Amino acid sequence: MDKLKAKLIELFQSGEITLAIGYKQGTRGPRPFFCRSASDVEQMIFSNDYQPNLAVYLTKKEVVKDEKVAIVCTISALRSIAYLARENQIGQSQYKIIHLSPNDELMIFRSPWDIDPYIEEIPSTPSEDDRRVIEMLDAMTSEERWAWWAAQFSKCIKCYACRAACPMCYCTRCIVDNNRPQWIDPWASPLSNMEWQINRVMHLAGRCVGCGACGAACPEGIPVHLLNRKILDNIEENFGITAGLAPREGAVLNTFKPDDKENFIK
């Protein structure tokens, strides 16, 4: 941590950055911190399991425009940056990407592409709790799962915090913001709440890094990130692409192999 702070102070003092996006202590947990001077660096805190995923700010022009930005990344944020770069959403050396590895090693990536070899070593895995819930759901009958999710979605108020917290949900006009056609009813309702989640995770299929920021953001505690996780599992099983590793082959749904194997097209 001290190394991280020292590095940020150095970057501020040398004028290499004007803004460091990191975390500081919030009301109960960490909160995003927009640090603007060497003297404020002291407030910075860090852990690799912090939420939200700070990479979400990198595509917000309003925030990063006219700034020289350093971003303090969790492993999840690193993965997101690698994907964002691959989708041409951030430039080659636009940001100083700073990371503190789980064994407290300070890492600075000169370009998003340099992240690849590092995250290649670390698959994205769900938490124990999440794994348990997924197993519980898998063991249920289809009817039971429907009832379980219906109860969850009944809490949904369509605040779109799941979308807002996701670094990969950067579209300037989301499918739910269009009314011609209006695919998904914009008001809260059992079907549209589910349709919205299906759309969200399908549009993230093969792009999601499994950070869980969507579920963490939900004010109603709906574990929407489990849907993403299920897709990650599904992709690994079907296409052999491990969750959260560098996106070498292009997004899963933008690519194909002639010998993709399924067992249900008859």
Place this chain on the structure above:
Amino acid sequence: MDTLYIKKSDIPSWWNAIKAAHDHVVAPVRKDKVVEFARVESYEQVATDYIQTTRSAKEVLFPRTERLFSYKKNGRDIEVQDFDPESVPSQVLWHVRPCDAASLFPLDAVFNWDYKDVMYNTRRERTAIVATSCATADEYCFCTSVGGGAGDTRGSDILLTYTADGAIAEVMTEKGKSLVALSQNLFTEYTAGDKDKYVADVPRVFDVEKLKEKMHGMFDSQVWKEQSERCLGCGACAYVCPTCSCFDIQENPKGSCGERLRCWDSCGFAQFTLHTSGHNPRSTQASRWRQRLMHKFSYIPQRQDSLGCTGCGRCSRACPVDMNIKEHLSSIDKIQ
């Protein structure tokens, strides 16, 4: 106003009498990690182990999604089916917090501002409110800073304050009296006058009168950008807020039939004010955050003699990036 007392052991039978006399009782219920208002069938379902529900009680009067009217097309003709006030059930809102009861003032004001909103008013008329004082509060609560309090009776038909073995019932309105009348024999006079010792102490963090005055001239301040920098632009704060009443009107066509609906909306969304031409009067998150606070603390007070905040702290608890409104307001208060 009558101050009465009911023994703890008698509350369930009073509750049952209330339940029997109304179509629904709506009360806080635990659902996994959160506690929410929902229709309950038995007294045991009512949750007790919580500080605050995630959503406010406003949805009882101003539902998430609501039909304004429905229609049927017959050739080139259209037949409309108006909202039917008779379809609105009678209900008791049980165990809302004083901060939720207080939210009725800004809601009443906006829904009756010159034009009367018949859906809201019908629901309001058919809903009786039994609030409960807060015995505990958390660091997000700031009701006392915005003119309320953990034992505030404003907006309640009855306010219950739980003692060790019963509850003090402050009966504020005729509606409240008729609820008591359902089990009149269970109530006795209460004269101890010691309600305050059962009510949480919520420290006051700013003077709202000074704050209102100050914010009046702060439209061009830098503070909005500074505070909103981490805002992600979701609608969580507005949707959990007991006073946020902005809404959207939407169409739900199904072939030749359909309905027009009203649903919650939030000034935090970029689309809220976007014109078809592409012009957006509030194109930045900073301007939208400013609108949220100015509307609550400057515009509503100026126009409707009310305040758009009851200090419940829900927005702060719901925010994915910990935008703590109490902290933000205090820091505005401290600006010289």
Place this chain on the structure above:
Amino acid sequence: MCNCKDKNIYLPYMMQVEKVTVEAPGVKTLRLKFKNEEDEKSFSFRAGQFAEYSAIGDGECTFCIASPSTRKGYVECTFRQAGRVTSSLSKLEEGDTMGFRGPFGNYFPMEEWKGKNLLFIAGGIALPPMRSVIWTALDEREKYGDVTIVYGAKTVADLVYKNELKEWEDREDVTLITTVDPGGETPEWKGKVGFVPTVVGESPINAENTIAIVCGPPVMIKFTFPVLEKLGFAKENIYTTLENRMKCGVGKCGRCNVGKMYVCKDGPVFTAVDLAELPDDF
């Protein structure tokens, strides 16, 4: 003004489309008649007020009432096809049914303008809100002094109400100045070429005892106000009408809120004095 107490304020009157006029590419005028006679009898409005027009099945859209308040029995709206609702409205044919809620908002204080000269300045699709005022004034022509209309559009094709422009041009008691943006003229074009604020500045306009009513895109308003002030207009004699996004029209949905003002209740008609006091949020 409110005559809908305890009625469902979101329930539209049912209207029959009586006439459809194509004004310009993508711009149409609909003339609407009340289907229910009772509704028609109880209905009245003042020039400048707006309404919510609904294409049942697609939603509502806000436009000013484009017909004059002096002509009873119908209302007209003119709109450009742009989004979902206006596209649906523009598909309506004579005899079809649509919804109408209104009138809402404030109006031009035409009573106060008696004996004064009127200068109308409009750009593009913003002539419709002003047309109601123009015809109301012309229908009671004797009440007012000189009437001058300056109207500009991007191109000659984009000018709306072409027949009425001709009528105004032919009238002895109206001065009409039309202009199109540079490049928008045709070989036959006899009007001026140039942007509205410039044309206003170059025209022989006397600010004395004159009320200026300006309506157009935000950028036109922004550049026209200083020109008028230079010509000697006091801020309180310059009127405009704002078009913010609205849903309810009755001060509840929160969209049109600008500072402490609600465009749907405190507007849409504002003077330059009012606008100067509003925060820059519209």
Place this chain on the structure above:
Amino acid sequence: MEKKEFEPKIIAFVCNWCTYAGADLTGTSRMKYASNVRVVRFPCTGRIDFMLLLKAFAEGADGIIVSGCHPNDCHYTAGNFHARRRWMVLRGLMDFLGIDIRRIRFSWVSAGEGAKWAQLVNEHVETVRELGPYENYKKAAEYLKEGMYNG
């Protein structure tokens, strides 16, 4: 009176170049098959957005058929390969949400496989007939019973 057998409503989303032509062949060969299917023609299976499937259920379908060209036969080279990946991912997700995926039948039917189309439809109609009407989905669509929805 004898109780009428349940007649499921089936929506078929098919590719123009193979399955639609195949279904045409079924007809011109005068092969008889169940009449429960409403066919929606698409230029390619790659164009069949997953939302269309959801909307079919929401509008009251009890079953769905999705069919197009066999692998390597796509008129646009690879549309069906893309579609296959999409369905592989979507199917797992739908199952995880408790959507009854037995009601969705995916198939490849070429322009020459008239008989296969008839068999496919008949089989799927029988499958869905046994499953009964898709009540769960229909119930979820009726949420405004009291003129409001609060979850």
